[in-house]
Amino acid sequence: MPEKTENLEIKLLLEAIFQKYHYDFRAYSPASIKRRLRQAQERFGCSSISILQDKVLHNPDVLPSLLELLTVQVSELFRDPLYFKVIRDQVIPHLRTYPSLKVWIAGCSSGEELYSFVILFREEGLEEKTIFYATDINPHALERAQAGVYGLDRIKLFTENHQKSGGKSSLSNYYTAAYGRAVFDRSLRERVVFSDHSLVTDEVFAEVQFTSCRNVLIYFDRELQDRAIGLFTEALSRKGFLGLGAKESLNFSAHAEAYTTFSRDEKIYQKRGTP
């Protein structure tokens, strides 16, 4: 059976974006990419993916908005509070033994996961000796992460999550409310390095003790998942920790052997001590 025209158009568009702009979505999970491209097609008023491709290639202004549509991810502070509870109660005691720490939030999007980590580390007295790397391929998302501004309507949920995670302070200590927005305190960003980094095409940039990358790998095909997990494995120090999303796991990964399961329920893995 010949390939459906739309699937062919999607392949060509992703190839075009890669060749011209070096953003590589070719190994993303096709069903999700198709859904997002259909939304983009509607947003840009294009009657086919081919016409969208024409726009992307000839009008560089279209790319940033398209990137936004293809990568944007809305999360919550302390999403899946039990994940953070396990980190607080079981991982932090290990991390305390290090003289200095590096934490990598891979695919940080608008920064919700990052601020959760910084607040948790501050509450546990580890912020001072930690550097946080917050990386994403979407420059607009990185700007939002750096700004740390969220709708006030989301604060109730963030606060409940924070409490369920075992929070030791009031979340309101960390933001100022103004004009319907919550602006997170700039001091939370003092130990953060924001950087453009692609799990698809870039390499490891530092040795880290904790990597958190949740709900990013589900968008990748198996091969690309393995590449990303390979990067995490290379970046983690011996006995370092890897946290994945609730429905992600190392079960089928080529790198599964490099880890032991630290928390089955919360998808936290620990790199083995010996190579």
Add this chain to the structure above:
Amino acid sequence: MTDRRWEAIVIGGSAGALRALSTILPALPADFPLPIMAVVHLPPDKQSVLAEVLQAKCAMRVREAQDKEPIEPGTIYFAPPDYHLLVEDDRHFALSYDAPQLFSRPSIDVLFESAVDVYADRLIGIVLSGANNDGALGLEAVDREGGLPLVQSPKDAHSTAMPLAALAKCPTAQALSAEQIASFLKSQSHESET
């Protein structure tokens, strides 16, 4: 309705859907020839016990769908709470954490639309009892591609909003009681034995 071309079944529902599913799914034999994929709305913080609850009543295998898992016949898959469930062309699942559709994640429309892309006219889509209008666009897509759209009849449904919205969008859909849906699906398993 008696031809044997079906390759998969998608089902969606919210309030009252568990009761309908408890009528439909236990009626099917362990060797039912099609995979069944279902989205049932639940509060996002509730760990899904749907699969467990229904496995106790069903002869078919019942499980929560996993990312990248191959889709097998004779199995009932539920979308995990707070993730969209999609179908890939090579007949495996993909999960997504994209924004809720019509305030729903998992979304019935997202599952139905991606299943339509893959199975086209070999898909049966069923919208059950529910309190919002998720599923209506998805069922319309099933119909548009030549699949078979079914709706739990509003008379039979605990919450009528979802069946009514689906019938409004997809007027050609047949409205059946949960028991009629059960016996229709059951007849499909006999069809494929011959």
